[in-house]
Amino acid sequence: MIGSRGIAIGALALVVAATMAGCASSSDQVSVDLPPQNISQWAMPLDRYMAVTDIAADYAENLLMTPCMRNLGYEWVVPWRDIGADHGPTWNDVDRRLFNAEIAQDWGYHTSSSTDSGLADWQEFVSQPVSDSMAADIVTCRTEVRKDLPRLDPSTQLGSGLAASAFEGALVDDAVKAAAVQWRECMGDAGVPDLPATPSGMPSPSLSSRFDLGPDSEPSVDEILIATKDATCRESSGYLDATYQAEWELQVTALKQNVDALNGFAVQVEENKRAVLKAISENAPSRP
Amino acid sequence: MSNSLVTAPRSGWFGPRQVLAILGTLVLILVSLLVAGVRPAEAAPGDCPSGKACLWRDLNCQTASSGANYYGFNQYDYNLSQRNYLNTTSNVNDTATGVRNSGNFESVRYYKDIFKGGSYITYATGTSDCDLGDGVGVTGDWNNSISSGYFSTYW
Numbered sequence: 001m002i003g004s005r006g007i008a009i010g011a012l013a014l015v016v017a018a019t020m021a022g023c024a025s026s027s028d029q030v031s032v033d034l035p036p037q038n039i040s041q042w043a044m045p046l047d048r049y050m051a052v053t054d055i056a057a058d059y060a061e062n063l064l065m066t067p068c069m070r071n072l073g074y075e076w077v078v079p080w081r082d083i084g085a086d087h088g089p090t091w092n093d094v095d096r097r098l099f100n101a102e103i104a105q106d107w108g109y110h111t112s113s114s115t116d117s118g119l120a121d122w123q124e125f126v127s128q129p130v131s132d133s134m135a136a137d138i139v140t141c142r143t144e145v146r147k148d149l150p151r152l153d154p155s156t157q158l159g160s161g162l163a164a165s166a167f168e169g170a171l172v173d174d175a176v177k178a179a180a181v182q183w184r185e186c187m188g189d190a191g192v193p194d195l196p197a198t199p200s201g202m203p204s205p206s207l208s209s210r211f212d213l214g215p216d217s218e219p220s221v222d223e224i225l226i227a228t229k230d231a232t233c234r235e236s237s238g239y240l241d242a243t244y245q246a247e248w249e250l251q252v253t254a255l256k257q258n259v260d261a262l263n264g265f266a267v268q269v270e271e272n273k274r275a276v277l278k279a280i281s282e283n284a285p286s287r288p
Numbered sequence: 289m290s291n292s293l294v295t296a297p298r299s300g301w302f303g304p305r306q307v308l309a310i311l312g313t314l315v316l317i318l319v320s321l322l323v324a325g326v327r328p329a330e331a332a333p334g335d336c337p338s339g340k341a342c343l344w345r346d347l348n349c350q351t352a353s354s355g356a357n358y359y360g361f362n363q364y365d366y367n368l369s370q371r372n373y374l375n376t377t378s379n380v381n382d383t384a385t386g387v388r389n390s391g392n393f394e395s396v397r398y399y400k401d402i403f404k405g406g407s408y409i410t411y412a413t414g415t416s417d418c419d420l421g422d423g424v425g426v427t428g429d430w431n432n433s434i435s436s437g438y439f440s441t442y443w
Binding site (some may be wrong): 097130155 | 366
């Protein structure tokens with residue numbers, strides 16, 4: 001199994017590489033559909049190619065493992081979940097974290113949580129103690145389930161990979177670097193002893209120690225003040241706009257160079273998503 | 289007893305035919321592994337304990353030549369700049385070349401920036417990538433660029 005999968009991945013990598021090389025010189029002529037720009041939602045050209053299915057796939061897998069785990073003697077009770085729930089205002093549709101002055105005023109550097117009303121029960125389920133022998137049995141049952149409902153191959157995350165490269169590329173864009181200098185000047189009186197060179201290093205280590213930033217904590221007044229100042233400086237220095245435009249342009253180029261491969265993966269992701277949702281609808285318990 | 293052993297030289301060393309057969313077998317195994325894109329050490333990043341998501345600094349899911357020198361977290365770690373790989377003074381932030389999800393129930397997301405910032409890649413339970421820079425599996429600039437990680441429940 002490993003051999004054939006490895007060969008398939010290797011062949012796929014070659015196809016993608018060949019596609020990228022072949023299209024590099026002619027990508028400017030490729031026509032692609034672009035979404036409208038929306039900086040407050042950080043809308044990006046590659047968003048439609050993000051395989052955001054992990055929560056549903058995890059849920060389906062654990063549900064399907066029930067008979068196997070029970071046969072092995074475990075009380076395996078997977079709770080109900082609302083897998084369609086969103087994660088609130090600090091996230092966009094493809095789970096990119098959003099940060100601007102409006103968000104900072106409400107959340108500081110914290111993020112909003114999922115609106116899934118089954119999350120607490122799920123959290124209890126995934127926090128159950130697992131002995132070494134149980135862990136081995138989980139692997140056995142998971143392997144069995146994946147024969148019929150395989151997880152997406154990592155290569156289907158091409159969109160995320162290209163987006164990551166665009167994200168990195170934007171940080172070294174000249175306009176972005178110039179705006180980062182302005183941001184530092186703006187933040188000069190914020191009282192951050194280890195102010196990083198760019199906003200991507202915020203909150204700095206000293207702020208991380210000063211504020212409790214765990215998922216279960218609330219932002220303090222102090223944190224909201226600094227975060228709001230930070231976000232305001234990102235906007236007034238031009239850093240937010242410059243980063244958005246640089247990342248957008250890099251994503252447009254990546255999309256044009258890889259549109260065929262991306263469309264191919266999108267079909268795989270959609271097919272897998274249908275199978276995952278079917279498994280959930282057939283096996284999930286009723287909403288309490 | 290097989291014929292090959294019956295005809296082995298009296299000295300106890302393998303004869304030319306046996307040496308060729310052994311070499312041929314080794315070459316076949318090596319070629320199979322290379323074609324499959326799997327290095328021997330990559331096939332078993334098993335030093336990452338059950339329940340944890342792990343990161344290593346070097347190729348083949350190792351840090352300083354040992355798979356035991358990983359850094360692992362259970363629920364999330366929002367700032368890897370505060371962590372070192374086990375038994376080393378090497379900081380985890382922006383240095384990982386290998387990752388593994390040994391969690392039992394759900395996927396893990398590794399993020400470009402601290403506090404779930406920037407792009408992310410996802411690994412289902414039981415999956416790993418011991419060479420983030422080779423373009424096999426995940427693509428993009430992930431080598432030496434992970435700054436935080438979260439199991440799905442906690443992002």
